[in-house]
Ligand code: GLY
């Protein structure tokens with residue numbers, strides 16, 4: 001791991017400055033970011049902790065519970081009275097010798113101030129008592145409603161308390177605004193430091209997919225291939241998978257949200273692997289489909305080359321000013337042309353696009369944003385229109401074809417074949433860079449990696 005990539009606290013400070021600047025241009029207020037909580041898997045065993053992406057993006061703080069508040073306060077003429085307001089306030093688990101023996105080191109309120117740059121820090125236990133005071137006369141509240149009912153209720157109580165105190169001069173937030181136009185716009189356009197992290201996640205992921213192609217031989221089980229993949233993630237300094245690893249052999253490849261199960265990989269099948277490693281809270285999202293016996297059959301190859309052709313065409317459409325709708329349309333047209341050629345669809349290309357007949361075999365979208373979350377934040381549509389791409393945005397391009405095993409309309413040779421090919425692209429000034437270009441993809445590259 002390169003130490004410079006880890007906890008670059010200056011990077012988080014720069015982000016906060018930029019966010020405060022943007023908040024002031026949007027009417028000021030307070031940005032409230034709950035930390036993730038530990039979740040029980042079963043009594044006394046927890047799921048692996050993963051910090052909330054919004055919280056981490058702003059603070060770099062990686063412990064559960066509490067929240068961070070970024071306070072721009074009121075704007076305009078009233079701003080002067082606001083000058084001694086803290087900008088970053090954190091509520092954290094306090095240092096506790098006894099608890100730290102069991103569950104590990106805590107930064108505590110001292111660490112929140114000294115290491116993470118909080119102007120004020122308090123123990124989590126003081127949160128409910130202090131929240132109304134922090135929101136009083138501070139302008140609108142930026143908060144994502146509808147994620148955690150406990151937080152929605154906590155925010156509601158703080159606002160109600162200020163309303164009750166309005167006769168004594170309290171001013172509750174005049175409104176609650178969603179994070180989309182503030183924080184999520186910022187997260188959508190990746191800085192060079194973020195692209196560097198995604199690049200690292202992509203490198204780790206490329207190794208993992210090559211390991212899967214080598215390991216995924218007849219007789220192996222999906223779960224064993226998954227283990228090879230996740231071993232590669234951890235061995236190279238990744239945190240693990242950024243989302244549930246999919247290893248789907250044979251007809252399982254037609255189930256879009258299949259996870260690695262225990263099915264044995266068989267000679268003559270394709271194995272679909274959708275897996276991405278996470279590095280410093282940024283994840284790759286890559287799919288490859290390879291022949292278990294190391295060589296595509298004729299029908300498998302025909303469908304594979306069609307998906308690949310559509311993917312390459314869609315990728316060529318990625319550039320500043322283009323839209324995800326346009327990228328999807330290019331992809332769909334190529335797929336429909338090929339499906340008619342191969343006898344999966346009948347009639348004309350425009351007809352099948354128009355009546356959406358292609359959805360029988362291609363039922364998902366071509367792209368989504370990618371970053372700290374696999375389906376990353378950021379608006380897809382602005383004013384009802386697919387938004388133009390801009391340099392620094394990161395997206396997947398992931399066409400597929402899925403022919404159900406019992407699809408009596410499909411030529412028999414294609415039944416039960418599921419294929420997806422997925423790469424991660426960063427939009428550049430003139431086009432795109434494929435961050436996951438190192439993962440074998442052409443028929444020849446895949447077959448020569450699947451040494452049997
Ligand atoms: N792995 C989830 C997706 O491809 O969108």
Ligand code: MN
Pocket residue numbers: 285368396398422
């Ligand atoms: Mn994806």
Ligand code: MN
Pocket residue numbers: 274275285286287422
């Ligand atoms: Mn994927």
